[in-house]
Amino acid sequence: xxxxxxxxxxxxxxxxxxxxxxxxxxxxxxxxxxxxxxxxxxxxxxxxxxxxxxxxxxxxxxxxxxxxxxxxxxxxxxxxxxxxxxxxxxxxxxxxxxxxxxxxxxxxxxxxxxxxxxxxxxxxxxx
Numbered sequence: 001x002x003x004x005x006x007x008x009x010x011x012x013x014x015x016x017x018x019x020x021x022x023x024x025x026x027x028x029x030x031x032x033x034x035x036x037x038x039x040x041x042x043x044x045x046x047x048x049x050x051x052x053x054x055x056x057x058x059x060x061x062x063x064x065x066x067x068x069x070x071x072x073x074x075x076x077x078x079x080x081x082x083x084x085x086x087x088x089x090x091x092x093x094x095x096x097x098x099x100x101x102x103x104x105x106x107x108x109x110x111x112x113x114x115x116x117x118x119x120x121x122x123x124x125x126x127x
Contacts, residue, residue, distance in 0.1 A: 018125060025121035033114055034058035034066045040106035046090060051077040055084045070103060
């Protein structure tokens with residue numbers, strides 16, 4: 001008895017392209033989610049000078065990871081003339097001021113959207 005498989009090289013090539021496309025589209029889904037988190041965090045951010053709000057952004061690590069960040073990034077507070085470095089004190093509070101969370105609520109609001117976003121992108125890749 002013998003078995004002959006024809007087209008296995010083509011199948012392998014198609015599966016490799018599919019895997020690559022799924023990875024690419026999954027990255028797009030994560031960027032889309034990050035954009036929504038940033039948008040919501042900016043909407044929830046308390047505003048004094050607006051510097052903290054302007055500092056909210058997402059960044060990509062060299063390894064492809066996405067980081068939601070607030071503070072730093074070259075945004076200067078016009079009142080102190082220093083780079084914004086107080087996001088954690090606003091988010092979690094300090095001995096002088098109560099917490100005014102803006103990042104965590106934005107993240108919690110958007111995390112349920114991750115699975116549908118990824119599913120949609122995978123379906124798009126398979127089609």
